[in-house]
Amino acid sequence: MLRTHTCGELRKTHVGQKVTLCGWVRRVRDIGGLVFIDLRDRYGRTQIVLEAESPHINLAKSLSHQDVICVVGTVRARPTDMVNPKMPTGEIEVVLEDLRILNRSKTPPFMIEDEAKVQEETRLRYRFLDLRRPFMQRNLEIRHRAALSVRNFLSSKKFLEIETPFLTKSTPEGARDFLVPSRIHPGKFYALPQSPQIYKQILMIAGYDRYFQIVRCFRDEDLRADRQPEFTQIDLEMSFVDVDDIIELTEEMMVQMFRDAIGVEVDRPFQRMDYYEAMRRFGIDKPDLRYGMELIDLTDLFEGTEHRIVAQAVSKGDRVVALPVPADLSRKEIENLTELAKAEGAGGLLWFKFKDGKPSGQMAKFLPSGWLDVVKPQSPATFLMVLGKDIKAHGVLGKLRVEVAQRLGLVRQGEWKFLWVVNFPLFEWNEDENRIEPAHHMFTMPFEQDIPKLETEPLQVRAKHYDLVLNGVELGSGSIRIHDRELQEKVMEIIGLPKEERERRFGFLLTALEYGAPPHGGIALGFDRIVAMMAGMGSIRDVIAFPKTTAAQALFEGAPSEVPEDQLAELHIKVVK
């Protein structure tokens, strides 16, 4: 070892000891006869001091940002008025006795410190420098601790971590696949897995009743701040369980993860909410419970109103829904939100205000007597109203609710509001393609009592599916799976998969279901998102060492890239220009 200690560990108790430290020069403060060096590694910072008489003084003065050095010296207590309370090592300093330059650094394009404001493009191009910054090192450490916590926890619960293939079979459902050409089989392709869904079900059938994996998944879709083409899931599956078992296990795991990774104590049990309740109250299937502003249904209130547009809407069965904003919004703000509502598919935004005990604004004169008792408004408040079928109006206001909360600063930081959204419908109606499709995936178990409705009114069938939501972010979802071939085929039939297709694509699963498949279920959690939230980062790129840009490029190494002609030929591939 070139060093005896790290730059973060020396304290008063080490005073008098001779130590050797290695690290990066953060800053040299040359104040004339006295030189201070801030030496840094991922454990912290230590101040090195040299006096004018030191034979190394000139070498020390020549040091610059990010040179890598090795320092031998003696730990000394700082004079009381020179203690730096902002630094963990601020009570001591190391008096330099020997100095070795391990490697000089060119002047980096940006300062290696948290405060440096750098465009993301530059950060990604010089990722090795960006990753050297303390907050990035902290992020990746949180990620490590979170992963370790998951492994420890699940292992203690008798789970086995089992790897599944990356070179697998393409399935046209769901996201676009990344394809890998086969050299041995001309014209054939592997696909990278979107998730190990089928493999983990097969493992259940094989009797590995508790499986998990911290696993990379691949989806060739457009990117977002919280979406990368390759991302990591905590994937787990259990046999002989029902919904509550998976929920309880997941809660325990999350509690331990937050404790181990960031030292936060999360309350259990997590709140649970019916899907339709979430839509009705918050207009979204992943409500952020850190603030109020619950939607109010005013349809009954406006029954028989003289307001022409509202009356028309009510008579044809539309709902009148309002978002109670606890603020006196300006005309400009309302206009702005109206644009947003229109972009979300609403015809427009109706509104009224309540202030100093009386209503005002556009809709005020149409409020029937007694409205105060129904609405019980805060003061001041602005009510934004949308008309629409069923939960359509709710959806628009759900978006506005999130936007308004952010703009008004209503989001309470430092709170962790976990929520299970349960009782989803099994199917959804796809308006564009005019067909029924699974709300999540086709392996989800319907409620037993709803099975008779599968053929008669499939859209009424509820699913044993659950989403885990934290502060308005979907962390993951899971379900109890179908373990019976007949039922599985019936579901496939309902979503319009012909028999040959079912056999061709999912034959190996269907066959396996016939050989003693146990009841089973599980969940998959977005590991990157969880870590991003724990680290307080707005983008998962900040908790992934080497992420892609929004155009799916790796700026540092330069992927994707062209390949030589002969490499293509070997794979039987011709590029069409």
Added chain:
RNA sequence: GGGGCCGUAGUUCAGCCUGGUGAGAACGCCGGCCUGUCACGCCGGAGGUCGCGAGUUCAAAUCUCGUCGGCCCCGCCA
């Protein structure tokens, strides 16, 4: 596939709307001074294909079109 924002010194940004004066600031970098600094301070200095290409114009960082790159969003993501 669509929409929005951005690209000017090593970095972060101002200038652009309303074309014309030597293209500026801060940080960083280089040199000098300074024995208790820790965002050290003070003095001096260097540093620019204004992303790229075309067009309009007597004249373009500034206006127009295209293009490349980054970020955010919609679609998409079972």
